[in-house]
Amino acid sequence: MHDRLGERRPHRVIVFAFDGVRLMDVAAPLEVFATASGGARAYTVEVCTPDGRDVTTSTGLRISADLPSARVDHAGTLVVPGPADLGALEERPALVDQVRLLAGRAQRVAAVCTGAFALAAAGLLRGRRATTHWEHAADLARRHPDTTVTPDAIFVQDGPILTSAGVTAGIDVCLALVEQDQGPEAARRVARDLVVFLQRPGGQSQFSVASRTSATAHPILRPLLDAIAADPAADHSPRALARNAGVSPRHLSRLFREQADTTPAAYVETMRLEAARIMLERGESVTATARRSGLGSDETLRRVFARHLSTTPSAYAARFRTTGTAHAGV
Known part of the structure; x- marks a missing residue:
């Protein structure tokens, strides 16, 4: 005009x-x-x-x-x-x-x-x-x-x-x-x-994984959720989680559905995604983020970002590199 x-x-x-x-x-x-x-x-x-x-x-x-x-x-x-x-x-x-x-x-x-x-x-x-x-x-x-x-x-x-x-x-x-x-x-x-984040990608969830997951004090499930959050890159396959909890994989799946309204695999993936987001915001490389978050490869990281956030890891990281938010605490 x-x-x-x-x-x-x-x-x-x-x-x-x-x-x-x-x-x-x-x-x-x-x-x-x-x-x-x-x-x-x-x-x-x-x-x-x-x-x-x-x-x-x-x-x-x-x-x-x-x-x-x-x-x-x-x-x-x-x-x-x-x-x-x-x-x-x-x-x-x-x-x-x-x-x-x-x-x-x-x-x-x-x-x-x-x-x-x-x-x-x-x-x-x-x-x-x-x-x-x-x-x-x-x-x-x-x-x-x-x-x-x-x-x-x-x-x-x-x-x-x-x-x-x-x-x-x-x-x-x-x-x-x-x-x-x-x-x-x-x-x-x-x-x-x-003093705000450069706008979050539109497809990003309104909540973190923790706030989207129902709080539970279940004696079997709570320790598993804490272990996944503490070390998302560890072996958290359904079979390994069930073995650590001392229950069958089927029983574990039922507990996740009843207490967290998700599956073991889906929960682990979203926790790894959240860990990856934090790493990228802090300036980690895409390759290092994929490895340390437990997602493994750059390609897996890209697929998970596309599915959950409708963006790429590189584009997500660029928002924080260019605004200095990773260092300024914005």
């Missing part, structure tokens, strides 16, 4: 806020785009509300409005934060109507957290892939079967529509947009300024 003198105009970002919106869902995009704009004014960032009046967030903090939604005639990016109470969308259908109208005037649309429900209700996710906060992913899929919900992703982009997981994932998706607009160095600069 250019003005009559041929100079590039700032990219206009509109954040749609309403009563009951989550504060962080609004604040995170504002912070990312304002920081990315800097002195060059690459972005103009405005908050619009249904009627142009201030709104009260779910925390009770009030947010000032720059303009009413009716006065938004165009936007480069529309950001739709999520409500703390999903019932607000059903009780106030006018909110969905406004999202639909605003989206029609925007080049691209990004939802934060449960903002995906507003996009889906407005028909914007029909036939598309999307994600949302893990706690509401099943509900989104049930309510909108015409949308393919990826429940565990940090964010998902399908054409000009982006959806993201809860709260801090709003930072990730906005950093991804900054990278698309201005390149990776600009996104790295913003990440450093905000």
Whole structure:
């Protein structure tokens, strides 16, 4: 977009806020785009509300409005934060109507957290892939079967529509947009300024392995889980695990399914993947990471990263090498 003198105009970002919106869902995009704009004014960032009046967030903090939604005639990016109470969308259908109208005037649309429900209700996710906060992913899929919900992703982009997981994932998706607009160095600069990780790959899980695994104090399984975490590269084949636990492989599989909702092999692989991620973040080479994590070869490491994170080990490691996060503790 250019003005009559041929100079590039700032990219206009509109954040749609309403009563009951989550504060962080609004604040995170504002912070990312304002920081990315800097002195060059690459972005103009405005908050619009249904009627142009201030709104009260779910925390009770009030947010000032720059303009009413009716006065938004165009936007480069529309950001739709999520409500703390999903019932607000059903009780106030006018909110969905406004999202639909605003989206029609925007080049691209990004939802934060449960903002995906507003996009889906407005028909914007029909036939598309999307994600949302893990706690509401099943509900989104049930309510909108015409949308393919990826429940565990940090964010998902399908054409000009982006959806993201809860709260801090709003930072990730906005950093991804900054990278698309201005390149990776600009996104790295913003990440450093905000003291956050350069955006996590969209396909990365919303949780670590430990937080996804049900806590268990089972006298047989707990020592095995601790042993896998302590030394992921050791022999943790189902047969070896069963031998160490003094049970049959079949009985061990049943315990894993009942207590951890997974299989022994799948659990070991995900723990090795998590170990590999930590090693790469700390600057280990791909080959050394594959060996020390227990995944064995570069090719196995690549396959596991592709299956779980939708990226490559080299690309994952590059994010930390270029931002200095491995050394700065960011």
